[in-house]
Amino acid sequence: MAAAAGTPAKSTYDVIVVGGGHNGLTCAAYLAKAGRKVLVLERRHVVGGAAVSEELHPGFTFSVCSYIVSLFRPQIIRELELARHGLEIIPLESTFTPFPDGRSLARWADPERTRREIAAFSPKDADVYPEFGLTMSRLAHFAKHIIDRPPPDPTSFAPSDLLQLGAIGSLLRGTDRDLRFLNTKLMTMSAADFLDLWFESEHLKTPMSASGIIGTFLGVRSPGTAYVLLHHYMGEIDGAYRAWGFAKGGTGAVSEALASSAIAHGAEVVTEAPVQALRLTDGRTTGVVLENGTEIGAKVVVSSLDPHRTFFGLVGERNLDPAFVSQLRKFKLRGSSGKVNLAVDRVPEFTARPGDGMHIRGDISISPDFEYMERAYDDAKYGAFSRRPYMNIVIPTLTDPSVAPPGKHIVSIFVQYAPYHITEGPERWPEQRDAFGDAVLDTLEAYCPGLKSSILFKQVLTPWDLEKDFGLTEGNIFHGELSLEQLLFLRPTAGWSRYRTPIDRLWACGSGTHPGGGVMGAPGELAAKTLLRSGDA
Amino acid sequence: MSIATPFHPRTSVLCTSLFWKEWAGHHAVRSYDTHHEPEYFAIRHAAALIDVSPLFKYDVSGPDAAAFLSRVMVRDIRKLKIGRVTYLCWCDDHGKVLDDGTVSRFAEQDFRVTSAEPALAWLSRQAGRFRVTIEDVSERIATLSLQGPRSRDILRDATDADLDALKFFGVTAATLRGIDVRLSRTGYTGDLGYEIWIHRDHALPVWDALMEVGEAHRITPVGLDAMDVSRIEAGFILNGVDYFSAHRCVVESRKSTPYEIGLGWTVNLEREPFVGQEALRLEKARGSRWAKVGLVIDWDEHEALFAKVGLPPQVPSAAWRTAVPVYDTGGRQVGQATSGAWSPTLKQNLALATVEAAYAAPGTALRMEVTVEFQRHRVTAVVTETPFFNPERKRA
Ligand SMILES: Cc1cc2nc3c(=O)[nH]c(=O)nc-3n(C[C@H](O)[C@H](O)[C@H](O)COP(=O)(O)OP(=O)(O)OC[C@H]3O[C@@H](n4cnc5c(N)ncnc54)[C@H](O)[C@@H]3O)c2cc1C
Numbered sequence: 001m002a003a004a005a006g007t008p009a010k011s012t013y014d015v016i017v018v019g020g021g022h023n024g025l026t027c028a029a030y031l032a033k034a035g036r037k038v039l040v041l042e043r044r045h046v047v048g049g050a051a052v053s054e055e056l057h058p059g060f061t062f063s064v065c066s067y068i069v070s071l072f073r074p075q076i077i078r079e080l081e082l083a084r085h086g087l088e089i090i091p092l093e094s095t096f097t098p099f100p101d102g103r104s105l106a107r108w109a110d111p112e113r114t115r116r117e118i119a120a121f122s123p124k125d126a127d128v129y130p131e132f133g134l135t136m137s138r139l140a141h142f143a144k145h146i147i148d149r150p151p152p153d154p155t156s157f158a159p160s161d162l163l164q165l166g167a168i169g170s171l172l173r174g175t176d177r178d179l180r181f182l183n184t185k186l187m188t189m190s191a192a193d194f195l196d197l198w199f200e201s202e203h204l205k206t207p208m209s210a211s212g213i214i215g216t217f218l219g220v221r222s223p224g225t226a227y228v229l230l231h232h233y234m235g236e237i238d239g240a241y242r243a244w245g246f247a248k249g250g251t252g253a254v255s256e257a258l259a260s261s262a263i264a265h266g267a268e269v270v271t272e273a274p275v276q277a278l279r280l281t282d283g284r285t286t287g288v289v290l291e292n293g294t295e296i297g298a299k300v301v302v303s304s305l306d307p308h309r310t311f312f313g314l315v316g317e318r319n320l321d322p323a324f325v326s327q328l329r330k331f332k333l334r335g336s337s338g339k340v341n342l343a344v345d346r347v348p349e350f351t352a353r354p355g356d357g358m359h360i361r362g363d364i365s366i367s368p369d370f371e372y373m374e375r376a377y378d379d380a381k382y383g384a385f386s387r388r389p390y391m392n393i394v395i396p397t398l399t400d401p402s403v404a405p406p407g408k409h410i411v412s413i414f415v416q417y418a419p420y421h422i423t424e425g426p427e428r429w430p431e432q433r434d435a436f437g438d439a440v441l442d443t444l445e446a447y448c449p450g451l452k453s454s455i456l457f458k459q460v461l462t463p464w465d466l467e468k469d470f471g472l473t474e475g476n477i478f479h480g481e482l483s484l485e486q487l488l489f490l491r492p493t494a495g496w497s498r499y500r501t502p503i504d505r506l507w508a509c510g511s512g513t514h515p516g517g518g519v520m521g522a523p524g525e526l527a528a529k530t531l532l533r534s535g536d537a
Numbered sequence: 538m539s540i541a542t543p544f545h546p547r548t549s550v551l552c553t554s555l556f557w558k559e560w561a562g563h564h565a566v567r568s569y570d571t572h573h574e575p576e577y578f579a580i581r582h583a584a585a586l587i588d589v590s591p592l593f594k595y596d597v598s599g600p601d602a603a604a605f606l607s608r609v610m611v612r613d614i615r616k617l618k619i620g621r622v623t624y625l626c627w628c629d630d631h632g633k634v635l636d637d638g639t640v641s642r643f644a645e646q647d648f649r650v651t652s653a654e655p656a657l658a659w660l661s662r663q664a665g666r667f668r669v670t671i672e673d674v675s676e677r678i679a680t681l682s683l684q685g686p687r688s689r690d691i692l693r694d695a696t697d698a699d700l701d702a703l704k705f706f707g708v709t710a711a712t713l714r715g716i717d718v719r720l721s722r723t724g725y726t727g728d729l730g731y732e733i734w735i736h737r738d739h740a741l742p743v744w745d746a747l748m749e750v751g752e753a754h755r756i757t758p759v760g761l762d763a764m765d766v767s768r769i770e771a772g773f774i775l776n777g778v779d780y781f782s783a784h785r786c787v788v789e790s791r792k793s794t795p796y797e798i799g800l801g802w803t804v805n806l807e808r809e810p811f812v813g814q815e816a817l818r819l820e821k822a823r824g825s826r827w828a829k830v831g832l833v834i835d836w837d838e839h840e841a842l843f844a845k846v847g848l849p850p851q852v853p854s855a856a857w858r859t860a861v862p863v864y865d866t867g868g869r870q871v872g873q874a875t876s877g878a879w880s881p882t883l884k885q886n887l888a889l890a891t892v893e894a895a896y897a898a899p900g901t902a903l904r905m906e907v908t909v910e911f912q913r914h915r916v917t918a919v920v921t922e923t924p925f926f927n928p929e930r931k932r933a
Contacts, residue, residue, distance in 0.1 A: 074836075074884040075836070075884075077883070077884045078836065078883070078884055078885060083882050083883045083884075083926060088581055088582065088882050089881075089882075090578045090581075090582050091574065091578070091881070093572075093574075093575055109572050109574070110570070110571045110572055112571070113571070137849065141848075141849045144849075248581075248582050358570075358575070361575075397755075398755065399578065399582065399583070399755065400582050400583070400755075401582075401583050401687055401753070401754050401755045402582070402686065402687075406690070406753035406754055407752075407753035
């Protein structure tokens with residue numbers, strides 16, 4: 001069963017979900033499963049939003065945006081029977097970091113192997129590494145409670161209590177003091193500083209710190225980035241065990257399985273159906289108006305678009321309370337990442353560790369040292385893309401050969417920093433696209449000689465493209481930064497974090513709501529469950 | 538002491554984990570790497586090359602071969618078409634299962650039986666006046682199982698077989714780089730897959746050719762641990778784990794009939810006499826005492842038990858096969874879970890269990906014993922139809 005293009009079959013529904021990204025589809029599937037008549041309206045010709053697979057070059061199916069499925073909630077796989085609808089996720093086995101001096105570090109699922117690798121840089125760090133992992137897992141265990149529930153009630157947590165990060169703090173109250181202190185540090189420190197507390201080798205710390213900056217306009221030394229490190233450990237204790245992985249057929253397979261499950265439960269999914277505006281009658285949501293003028297009625301509309309698009313786009317500023325508008329204006333989107341997708345005719349070979357072995361089947365981090373990372377950030381601070389960027393690379397074809405012709409490969413390069421607000425103005429990005437792509441490939445060529453000559457096809461995505469093609473305001477990959485002041489009961493704004501919005505019968509379920517971005521499905525799931533309990537639909 | 542299979546010169550070099558087990562008197566790789574998970578995913582996403590040579594194999598031929606096999610097997614083998622394989626079991630005179638395996642029909646009078654346990658003596662004993670020869674080819678025929686979504690592409694590149702014509706449970710002769718092999722579209726993983734039957738003298742060139750051609754399809758040598766997870770997902774039972782051959786049981790209560798281990802569907806009762814027929818007829822009429830079922834263990838309860846002691850939920854990293862008690866909701870023991878695994882694909886904790894027949898209906902909620910921090914608990918486990926995981930590609 002597939003989504004249909006064009007016009008919906010009926011003129012009214014119980015619920016209309018705006019946006020067929022993975023969160024919109026998750027929400028729709030849960031609502032349909034509960035018996036609601038649901039319509040999903042997607043602007044593009046494919047479902048998935050940023051979790052999409054597209055055959056950009058004959059025979060090559062790219063995970064155009066999101067390339068690793070991190071933290072996708074296992075209960076969604078169970079409850080919506082996604083395996084039956086074709087979803088299979090292959091875990092990532094390693095993180096590989098080649099260094100410019102020819103050395104390299106791979107961290108594996110196998111602890112002994114990791115230990116030997118780290119010991120080559122620092123025997124002490126090799127000992128500490130499992131301790132660190134255990135502690136982080138303990139902290140992540142609490143964080144997991146947070147992502148599987150709607151955010152805590154803000155009235156019982158003054159915003160000044162942020163250091164306790166709401167419910168994590170309250171859960172931690174039952175645990176030992178050391179862990180509580182550590183948690184506070186995690187919430188306030190930078191990724192680099194936090195890692196400095198544990199390790200001595202920068203070869204180890206730098207790639208670890210990098211996971212703290214993905215999708216933010218912050219550097220590894222910016223306060224608050226330590227918290228994001230936790231996400232990495234959450235995947236490992238998920239009951240899914242190493243939930244980080246490749247979806248077979250590309251990340252779009254997540255969305256396709258969700259759409260198939262939604263449709264099997266009776267939902268209608270329509271593509272090429274951009275929504276122009278919310279239909280409001282006496283301040284209350286009564287449906288939507290498509291760009292082609294068609295009006296469709298619904299008791300409730302759930303928007304999976306980012307907060308800017310939902311409120312400034314669909315609702316319109318004149319229908320919003322000025323106080324809410326000014327809060328919303330403070331919500332930081334400021335995209336900072338880009339992507340380069342390659343089709344290549346052979347496996348890229350890293351001089352630092354040749355061969356096509358297991359070490360390049362996981363993610364590959366170009367993050368030589370803290371200074372490099374900070375310089376990359378400096379470029380961005382002053383309104384330019386990084387000349388020597390941080391990169392997170394995967395070659396999914398080494399594990400999932402279904403996405404390319406036999407013997408050919410896909411190289412997916414996530415790049416930071418590529419600030420949306422370049423000095424010349426974001427609308428000038430198209431002129432810089434090639435230069436940006438070249439900076440990425442030139443940097444990588446130094447680690448992988450011959451890469452450039454193996455390219456069969458290339459796609460360069462700037463934040464401008466992410467906004468224009470994927471509807472991500474300012475190209476922010478998470479519908480708003482995952483920084484502390486934009487999480488939990490503050491996401492997207494104080495008072496409106498539980499999927500309701502200030503507009504009657506308009507709900508939100510995208511990454512701009514708790515617990516945030518990434519291919520998690522949690523916002524969609526929690527929004528649906530909260531909505532079903534509310535009596536609105 | 539165990540002996541090597543014909544592929545040992547290759548597998549022993551690749552098995553860097555030194556993680557071996559004994560299988561039917563042979564050295565068998567459990568996992569090539571310390572972690573079997575990438576191997577599991579090779580089965581489900583690319584292609585897995587598994588040495589299954591320790592299987593017992595018997596070639597049965599002669600004018601009465603079909604009649605003979607019909608007499609000893611629970612299925613009417615005379616109906617098996619040339620080029621087809623069938624899965625079945627065989628019983629003693631009391632209708633108690635001795636083993637399960639396959640029968641392939643290569644030609645009008647040529648068959649091959651595979652089994653988990655030696656069967657030569659038993660087969661020969663039944664031969665009586667049937668005009669058949671039974672030859673134990675277990676040592677002579679090396680076997681590779683090539684499983685996974687890319688297995689067909691690899692064989693298409695490596696052999697001259699008409700793979701589109703080779704349907705699920707079909708078997709055909711083929712040549713692979715000039716070597717005569719047989720291909721059957723069978724396996725123990727519940728995925729698209731084939732088994733390749735080779736004279737042992739040609740074992741290594743076949744292995745090498747498959748690895749070479751398979752490279753572009755990300756072929757991976759895979760050990761038994763990964764296959765064990767996939768067979769649980771597929772709901773396949775294992776002799777010696779999920780039931781016990783009547784030959785080996787000291788007490789009657791350990792023995793099972795086909796109906797009790799989920800193989801009732803392989804029994805063709807109404808035909809000329811076959812071994813165990815009377816007993817099976819009676820059992821069919823009377824109803825069985827036991828049933829084999831799939832169980833899905835309630836994840837929320839499982840997680841809550843761990844949360845109570847402050848731990849994140851844990852699941853065994855490999856498939857398990859030490860039986861644990863299963864209870865009804867009132868607390869009476871109604872059977873045992875005999876093996877299980879965490880399914881990385883379904884994100885579900887699965888088990889196969891033997892339960893009293895009254896509890897076998899899908900949807901029935903039972904309680905299964907789990908141990909958390911050295912304490913025994915019970916969690917809900919719901920009877921679920923198998924296969925738990927059944928991808929379309931398996932038959933496509
Ligand atoms: C380059 C990039 C790399 C990333 N890498 C990763 C990664 O590796 N791992 C990870 O976990 N996350 C990653 N992310 C983040 C992750 O992809 C997103 O957080 C997530 O997919 C967002 O899902 P969503 O459903 O909330 O929103 P979206 O996917 O943005 O869905 C919103 C949908 O609404 C549609 N839409 C917009 N306007 C309208 C309209 N007016 N009418 C109808 N439909 C409309 C859009 O087309 C889109 O389909 C990445 C994101 C990007 C951009």
